[in-house]
Amino acid sequence: MTVDIIHYDAIVVGGGFGAVRSLYNLRKAGYNVHGYEKGSAIGGVWHHNRYPGARVDSDIPIYQLFLEESWDVFKFTELYPGWKEIQAYFKHVDEKLQISKDFTFNSTVTACHWNDASNKWTVTSQSTDLGEIVSTATHIVFCTGFAAKKIIPQFRNQEGYKGQWFHTADWPWSGVDIKGKKVAVIGTGASGVQLIQEIASEVSSLTVFQRNINTAIPMRQRKLTPDAPENNKNFAETEAAIKKSSAGFTWTNIPYRYTDLMPEERREQLAKIYETGGLRFVSGNFLDAVTNKDANKYCYEFWKDSVRARVKDPRKAELLAPTQQPYWIFTKRPSLEQNFYEAFNQDNVDIVDLRNDSIVEFTETGIRTTTQEFDFDIVVFATGFDAVTGGFTQVDIRGQNGLKLSDKWKNGTFTHLGMTIADMPNFFFMYGPQGPTAFSNGPTCTTIQSDWALNAINHVKKNNLKYIVPSAKAEQEWRKRVNDLCEATLFPETKSWFMGSNVEGKTIEALNYIGGIKSYVELIDDAEKDYSRDFILV
Ligand code: NAP
Numbered sequence: 436m437t438v439d440i441i442h443y444d445a446i447v448v449g450g451g452f453g454a455v456r457s458l459y460n461l462r463k464a465g466y467n468v469h470g471y472e473k474g475s476a477i478g479g480v481w482h483h484n485r486y487p488g489a490r491v492d493s494d495i496p497i498y499q500l501f502l503e504e505s506w507d508v509f510k511f512t513e514l515y516p517g518w519k520e521i522q523a524y525f526k527h528v529d530e531k532l533q534i535s536k537d538f539t540f541n542s543t544v545t546a547c548h549w550n551d552a553s554n555k556w557t558v559t560s561q562s563t564d565l566g567e568i569v570s571t572a573t574h575i576v577f578c579t580g581f582a583a584k585k586i587i588p589q590f591r592n593q594e595g596y597k598g599q600w601f602h603t604a605d606w607p608w609s610g611v612d613i614k615g616k617k618v619a620v621i622g623t624g625a626s627g628v629q630l631i632q633e634i635a636s637e638v639s640s641l642t643v644f645q646r647n648i649n650t651a652i653p654m655r656q657r658k659l660t661p662d663a664p665e666n667n668k669n670f671a672e673t674e675a676a677i678k679k680s681s682a683g684f685t686w687t688n689i690p691y692r693y694t695d696l697m698p699e700e701r702r703e704q705l706a707k708i709y710e711t712g713g714l715r716f717v718s719g720n721f722l723d724a725v726t727n728k729d730a731n732k733y734c735y736e737f738w739k740d741s742v743r744a745r746v747k748d749p750r751k752a753e754l755l756a757p758t759q760q761p762y763w764i765f766t767k768r769p770s771l772e773q774n775f776y777e778a779f780n781q782d783n784v785d786i787v788d789l790r791n792d793s794i795v796e797f798t799e800t801g802i803r804t805t806t807q808e809f810d811f812d813i814v815v816f817a818t819g820f821d822a823v824t825g826g827f828t829q830v831d832i833r834g835q836n837g838l839k840l841s842d843k844w845k846n847g848t849f850t851h852l853g854m855t856i857a858d859m860p861n862f863f864f865m866y867g868p869q870g871p872t873a874f875s876n877g878p879t880c881t882t883i884q885s886d887w888a889l890n891a892i893n894h895v896k897k898n899n900l901k902y903i904v905p906s907a908k909a910e911q912e913w914r915k916r917v918n919d920l921c922e923a924t925l926f927p928e929t930k931s932w933f934m935g936s937n938v939e940g941k942t943i944e945a946l947n948y949i950g951g952i953k954s955y956v957e958l959i960d961d962a963e964k965d966y967s968r969d970f971i972l973v
Pocket residue numbers: 489490491492493582588603621622623624625626627629644645646647648768789817818819820873932937
């Protein structure tokens with residue numbers, strides 16, 4: 436069924452932090468704005484991330500909307516909330532801010548086409564309830580997040596496997612009965628680590644297929660009471676702090692390079708951030724932790740010793756935290772863990788090392804590797820995403836002169852400021868390519884970006900413009916800036932989704948702006964002082 440075409444000032448695509456903030460911003464500023472979201476409620480990745488143990492790696496209070504109207508109204512019960520609590524938080528925000536009334540849910544945007552004659556976007560979405568919906572908009576705010584396209588690797592005879600199988604990003608709403616089952620988990624990224632530590636004590640056997648290790652860091656989870664300081668932080672102070680930070684948290688880095696410190700000082704500094712827990716050990720480490728190989732090796736050794744002290748079986752310890760550093764620590768995303776390493780002290784949990792044994796095929800009852808055969812009731816693919824750009828290229832986005840975004844980005848990603856794209860007028864995106872995305876706290880990044888997009892949209896309106904679009908030159912310069920910053924680090928030496936190298940055939944490049952939130956804020960603030968420098972205004 437096709438419904439009548441409605442025109443909006445802006446269409447927001449997605450339903451997570453960026454989308455909620457953007458919709459609220461735009462509505463408050465008087466725009467007629469509508470959101471399309473494939474899930475049945477707001478929440479974005481947290482609407483879909485329901486696998487056992489799914490939990491955020493950013494702490495409270497910074498993992499919430501930076502909107503004064505909703506700040507502190509919800510009292511979190513844990514420093515790092517689980518998916519159920521984040522869903523409850525979004526429900527609460529929705530009741531308070533009435534976001535859902537301007538959303539169509541269960542509706543996946545499949546195409547966004549710019550019309551050069553009318554200067555409007557035509558947005559097509561497929562709704563499970565209403566069929567195809569076509570609407571038009573002056574502006575698009577694209578907020579599909581960095582993990583919108585999951586990867587399910589294809590192994591021989593996978594379709595012949597008769598047991599149950601799931602991808603972590605598509606966990607059934609009804610849950611999965613894992614009690615007493617023989618379970619395989621393929622992948623040890625953030626999703627794999629969380630799932631493994633959660634289910635290890637419930638399943639009869641858990642076989643973890645590990646290709647690369649996860650250098651998982653202690654979370655140091657704590658319960659929070661409603662009166663806890665984390666539930667009662669000052670809004671203005673917190674907002675100001677995140678904008679001046681490196682990764683969008685309220686804490687700052689160790690203010691030294693590894694080379695500035697004496698050996699005992701190095702250890703003391705590392706121990707402090709490791710003991711405090713959270714992502715400090717990753718993003719708050721020595722200033723040169725990802726640029727200086729000696730600093731990086733030192734961090735790895737520190738981490739390895741700490742992990743090996745927790746794993747009893749020497750074989751498992753060597754697989755989980757190898758003597759020989761396998762890659763530069765922090766150049767793949769470490770997960771936060773609570774009892775991940777202790778789980779391997781259980782007899783029912785084992786590791787298959789895919790660097791020395793590989794999956795040959797699925798059988799009717801399980802998986803056959805080069806050296807072993809296993810029976811499984813359930814196989815879980817914790818195999819990640821076509822991250823950062825996959826959420827864009829899976830939608831048929833076409834800009835001026837019908838240019839397809841997937842063609843434009845075929846040999847490399849081009850954006851300006853990690854928020855706009857040449858040839859795509861009045862198109863803004865957040866938490867996507869060439870923004871601080873993977874190196875920042877999501878609500879921080881999307882707060883900054885949605886406010887910037889609002890200012891740009893206001894500029895178009897105030898000046899009676901048809902559109903704003905970055906110049907090709909600005910885009911080339913931004914791409915160069917993003918890639919040059921990354922080139923100066925150890926990231927390009929590692930295969931990871933940060934660099935696009937987890938997907939066969941994808942261009943290997945810096946997908947994220949690594950310069951930190953503070954410098955990003957300075958750059959985007961500067962850009963809006965005079966749009967005419969880098970944007971074409973028509
Ligand atoms: P991921 O980090 O990309 O991990 C995928 C895992 O699957 C890796 O261990 C990868 O091994 C393995 N893998 C992929 N293809 C494989 C194959 N064909 N055979 C064997 N192993 C294979 O994905 P993710 O764990 O879903 O996490 C993605 C990102 O989402 C995270 O980095 C994080 O930013 C975010 N996330 C956050 C949270 C949180 O905040 N708590 C939770 C979940 C996810 P290799 O390393 O060898 O490629």
